[in-house]
Amino acid sequence: xxxxFKHRWHQLPISWQxxxxxxxxxxxxxxxxxxxxxxxxxxxxxxxxxxxxxxxxKTMYESLLVAEPxxxxxxxxLVDNVCARMNTDDSPGHHIAADWRGLPYQAVSHxxxxxxxxxxxxxxxxxxxxxxxxxxxLVVGAFTGPAGTVYISEKRSAVVAATRxxxxxxxxxxxxxxxITAFVVSAVLRQLIAKPIQGxxxxxxxxxxxxxxxxxxxxxxxxxxxxxxxxxxMTEALDHAQRDHRxxxxxxxxxxxxLRPTVNGFVGIxxxxxxxxxxxxxxxYYDVIPLSDGQYLLCVADVSGHGVPAAMAATLLxxxxxxxxxxxxxxxxxxxxxxxxxxxxxxxxxFATMTLLVVxxxxxxxxxxxxxxxLPFLQMGSETPVRLNVGDMxxxxxxxxxxxxEIIQLGDTARLVxxxxxxxxxxxxxxxxxxxxxxxxxxxxxxxxxxxxxxxxFESSIEVFRKGRKAFDDTTLLVAQLT
Numbered sequence: 293x294x295x296x297f298k299h300r301w302h303q304l305p306i307s308w309q310x311x312x313x314x315x316x317x318x319x320x321x322x323x324x325x326x327x328x329x330x331x332x333x334x335x336x337x338x339x340x341x342x343x344x345x346x347x348x349x350k351t352m353y354e355s356l357l358v359a360e361p362x363x364x365x366x367x368x369x370l371v372d373n374v375c376a377r378m379n380t381d382d383s384p385g386h387h388i389a390a391d392w393r394g395l396p397y398q399a400v401s402h403x404x405x406x407x408x409x410x411x412x413x414x415x416x417x418x419x420x421x422x423x424x425x426x427x428x429x430l431v432v433g434a435f436t437g438p439a440g441t442v443y444i445s446e447k448r449s450a451v452v453a454a455t456r457x458x459x460x461x462x463x464x465x466x467x468x469x470x471x472i473t474a475f476v477v478s479a480v481l482r483q484l485i486a487k488p489i490q491g492x493x494x495x496x497x498x499x500x501x502x503x504x505x506x507x508x509x510x511x512x513x514x515x516x517x518x519x520x521x522x523x524x525x526m527t528e529a530l531d532h533a534q535r536d537h538r539x540x541x542x543x544x545x546x547x548x549x550x551l552r553p554t555v556n557g558f559v560g561i562x563x564x565x566x567x568x569x570x571x572x573x574x575x576x577y578y579d580v581i582p583l584s585d586g587q588y589l590l591c592v593a594d595v596s597g598h599g600v601p602a603a604m605a606a607t608l609l610x611x612x613x614x615x616x617x618x619x620x621x622x623x624x625x626x627x628x629x630x631x632x633x634x635x636x637x638x639x640x641x642x643f644a645t646m647t648l649l650v651v652x653x654x655x656x657x658x659x660x661x662x663x664x665x666x667l668p669f670l671q672m673g674s675e676t677p678v679r680l681n682v683g684d685m686x687x688x689x690x691x692x693x694x695x696x697x698e699i700i701q702l703g704d705t706a707r708l709v710x711x712x713x714x715x716x717x718x719x720x721x722x723x724x725x726x727x728x729x730x731x732x733x734x735x736x737x738x739x740x741x742x743x744x745x746x747x748x749x750f751e752s753s754i755e756v757f758r759k760g761r762k763a764f765d766d767t768t769l770l771v772a773q774l775t
Contacts, residue, residue, distance in 0.1 A: 314481060315474045322470040326463050337455040338431055341446065345433025349442040353435045356392060356442065368397055375399030385430075385447030389413055392440040413443035488516045495523060504531040541572040541600075548573045548603055551610060553580050560653025561588055564743035566751050566769040568714075574766035575602025576712045577609050583621045586654050589613075590772055593646035593687075594665065594712045598766050605642050609634065609687075613648075623648035623661035624697035627684075631663065635691035644687040647710060649680075653774055656704070661697040663687050666716055669709040669731060672702065677709070677735045679728075707746070707773030709735060714765035718754055721761050726754060743771040 352374065359366040367390075375388045376399070389398040389410050398405035416432035430445040488510040498506040504527050508520040548569075555563040563580055575595035583589055593609050595602040609630065616629040626648055634644065645665035651658055660668065664686030667679040682698040709731060718726040730753065738749045750769055 314477055318470060318474050318477070322466065326466060330459055330463070333459060334452065334455055338448070338451060341431050341451050342433050345431060345444045345446065346435060347433070349433045349435040349444045352388060352390075352444065353437050353439075353442045356390065357439060360392075360439070364395070367392060371397050371399045385445070385450050387413075387445045389443045389445075390440055391443075394440075409445075410443075413445050414441075416443075416445075484513060485516070488520075492519065492523060495527075499527055499530065504528075504534060544600065544603065545569075545572045548607075551607065553578070555580050558582070558588060559586065560775060561651055561772055562743040562775045563588075563590075563770070563772045564747040565771070566747050566767065568763065568767040569598065569603075570714070570763050570766050571599045573600060573603035574598055574768075575606050576714065576766040576768035577606035578710075578768055578770050579610060579613060580770075580772075581614065581617050583617065583650065585652070587621060587650055587652045588772075589617055589621070589623075589626070590649040590651060590708065590710065590770060591646065592665065592710045592712060592768060592770050593644055594714075594766070594768070595644040596642060601642065602766075605638055605644065608637060609644060609646070613646075621650055622697060623650055623659055624695040627661050627663050627687075627695040628693065631687045631693050631695070632691050634687045635689075638688060640688070642688060645713075646687055649708060649710070649772075651708070651772060651774075656702040656706075656774070658700045658702055658706075658708075659697055660700075661695050663695060666711050666713055669711075669728075669735060670700070671707050671709075671735050673705045674739060677732045702774065705774060707735075707743070707771065709746075709750075710770040710772075712766060712768040714763060714767040715750075715754065715769055717765065718758060718763060718767070719761060720757055720759050726757055730757070743773055746771050746773075 352371075355370055355374070356367055359370045371388050371390065375386060387399060387405075387409065389396070389405075391397075391414070396410055398410060412430060413432050413434070416430065416434070429448050431448050431451050432443060432445040434441055434443045436442075491510065492508055495506050495508045506527065508523040508527075510516045510520045552565075552567065555565055558580070565578060567574075567576065567578065569576070575598045577591070577593040577595070579589070579591040581589040581591070591613055593606065593613075595605040595609070612630040612633045613626065616626040616633075619629070620626055627646065630646070638644075645663055647660065647662045647665040647668055649658060649660040649668060658670070660680050660682065662668075662680070662683035664683060667681055667683065669677045670680055671677040680698070680700075682696060684695045685693050711731065715731070716726055716728055720726075731750075734749060734753055735746075738746055741749075747769060750771075754767070
């Protein structure tokens with residue numbers, strides 16, 4: 293429960309957090325002040341009433357001294373008349389009693405006289421602590437002289453009610469003032485803190501989205517101005533770094549483009565390619581290397597991942613294949629040599645797939661080997677395309693792997709389509725894959741054309757299939773056909 297509350301609290305905007313915290317603290321102090329003030333002032337009012345009643349009792353004592361020579365009846369009449377003249381609306385429960393020359397006297401005009409009332413008033417009068425005279429149901433004031441003691445009381449509830457009305461009005465005024473103060477403080481905090489911070493958040497979101505032209509501004513306070521300056525300095529540094537990165541990536545892209553082989557001008561074979569890195573540079577590698585006796589080595593490889601690390605590994609593969617092709621024209625032997633060098637120089641975990649095909653246009657022969665790559669497609673004349681399904685372990689796993697190869701006799705007309713998984717695993721917006729069936733259908737549909745026309749047909753087909761969705765992997769396709 294507490295963790296859920298903390299999570300929800302931390303998800304609130306800072307303006308709401310400030311509003312809740314400031315107002316909660318403010319109203320807690322106001323409530324505490326009102327409670328303490330109520331208790332203090334209520335006690336103060338009761339004590340003031342007790343003192344006033346004591347003064348009234350002193351005055352009554354003097355009056356009784358004057359009435360005493362006229363007898364007991366005069367004393368009783370004086371007590372009754374004075375008590376009767378009291379305003380019952382302003383002083384409800386007002387009562388006068390006296391112990392005079394050993395005789396008890398009580399006002400009978402209000403019907404409050406009783407032995408219990410007199411006993412209560414006496415108890416309050418003989419209390420040693422003044423505040424004790426206001427703790428019961430009566431507030432009692434008393435004055436004692438040589439002739440006796442005069443008691444004057446009033447109902448405590450009446451005094452409390454009158455005092456409470458006055459205090460409630462004051463409490464309402466304090467609460468209203470506290471509410472206005474809370475509103476003003478919240479508005480000021482929102483303007484000085486919450487609004488600038490929300491502006492910083494908006495700026496950082498724009499920066500995260502790639503917009504480095506935004507500028508953080510605030511005139512709130514020195515601390516937030518310093519924060520705005522730091523955000524702007526960070527954004528400027530990121531902008532410089534991004535520009536440098538773009539320059540470096542453009543150079544890397546140009547270097548990779550310059551490493552792409554020339555695929556025209558070959559004798560007996562027509563070659564065309566499609567190469568689209570997912571980033572500025574890609575981890576796919578393809579090559580066409582002329583061998584001895586008029587043969588050609590076709591190579592397509594795919595390094596795991598993409599971007600700069602994959603591009604660097606692909607460059608190493610190009611060097612390894614070129615070197616191995618000088619020593620042997622066997623696809624299996626070339627793969628074995630390349631794998632051994634690849635395991636030696638590339639970090640563990642950067643695996644790669646590769647397929648090698650040696651085409652002999654003069655003898656109409658194809659020799660191929662495969663290291664875990666997408667199986668190439670072979671189409672003889674107008675026949676249905678078939679997959680070249682010989683394959684072994686991917687590169688970079690074990691340095692002593694030995695690869696196998698297969699030889700196929702070609703007809704007078706034959707064409708090869710070699711792709712990376714960026715083609716077969718291309719996705720449209722509905723998450724459907726391009727797959728291998730579309731490749732076979734396109735090869736059957738587009739016949740009697742050169743290699744470039746077939747590549748352009750594939751390029752258009754893939755673009756239409758993606759429906760504008762960005763490629764998440766490098767796209768490489770190599771077409772070769774006998775001429």
